[in-house]
Amino acid sequence: MTGLKTNEQAIKDAIYKQVDAGLKSNMVDKAGHRWSIEGYTRTVITTTVNRAHHELRTQRMKDYGQTLCVMSWHMASREACAYIQGHVVNMVPPNDPRYNAKYDSIYNHGYGQPSGTLGINCHHNFYPFSEDTNTNNQHPTVTPEEAIKNAGLQQKQRQYERSIRDAKKRLRVAEELEDETMIANSKTLIANRQRKLRQLIKEVNKNDQILARDYNREQIAQSNMRNDENR
Incomplete structure (x- = not known):
């Protein structure tokens, strides 16, 4: 009976070990960490939804040639977004003829990169802005x-x-x-x-x-x- 008990416990221990290890995806980040299926799925869904929401919101402004947006702000922010959140920003790069030199550009803050503005897990929103008709009502209460x-x-x-x-x-x-x-x-x-x-x-x-x-x-x-x- 003692041997049987030991075998049963060994099986349980093996199962618990597999549970603790979890199911891994094929995604490996820069630090060499292999993401779990759960974490990878959550990230993909969140990022895709946020990106789709952003594209729907800004498509109209693109149709009318607008290039400025007001960026929302959060109490917690990644470094790429922290210095421009709550401000009016250019949605085009500095070398674009439509670039407005009065404002910074999201392209200066990692736009298009996973860790940059509008990258993976970025939750910021962008609202079309016109200097003639709009006022920036975003007033961050935290420093970058x-x-x-x-x-x-x-x-x-x-x-x-x-x-x-x-x-x-x-x-x-x-x-x-x-x-x-x-x-x-x-x-x-x-x-x-x-x-x-x-x-x-x-x-x-x-x-x-x-x-x-x-x-x-x-x-x-x-x-x-x-x-x-x-x-």
């Missing part, structure tokens, strides 16, 4: 340096969210295997990671609303968990 720092805090939140999802996947498998010990351990792990996430958000938001709890990012597919903290 603060926005970049906040983006780092936001990435820390994303790490906690991923760790919560990972623990929930392990819990799901433990329930399927009827592994009571792992079920208890996984529930404790989930609770601890959620507590750390709450503490992070509370600490960061002491003075300004920078981070927001997003339960969707903590969910796994077809979850049966009922408690709000375990959704």
Whole structure:
């Protein structure tokens, strides 16, 4: 019986190892990190939707030869966007005859590159702007340096969210295997990671609303968990 128990545990351990490793995609970033299928899919969908929204919004201005836009702003921003968010910008490069020298260009801030303005996971919006009829009502309350720092805090939140999802996947498998010990351990792990996430958000938001709890990012597919903290 002891040998049988050991074999069963070895099988469970192998399954848990596969769960922890996750399904990997063929996408490898510059740092050599291979993206998971889940992370890659989320990024592709988010980027595609944002890009389609941007193209629909700016197509009309292109039809009328407009080249200026007001860029929205966020409390957290990548470096490429931080210095021009909230400002009027050129949607054409500096060597374009229609370029307005009074304003910066998105082409000076990595436009067309994955990490640049309107790149992967960029959530900024661009609103057509005419000097004769429009006023820029975007007034950022953070400096570019603060926005970049906040983006780092936001990435820390994303790490906690991923760790919560990972623990929930392990819990799901433990329930399927009827592994009571792992079920208890996984529930404790989930609770601890959620507590750390709450503490992070509370600490960061002491003075300004920078981070927001997003339960969707903590969910796994077809979850049966009922408690709000375990959704």
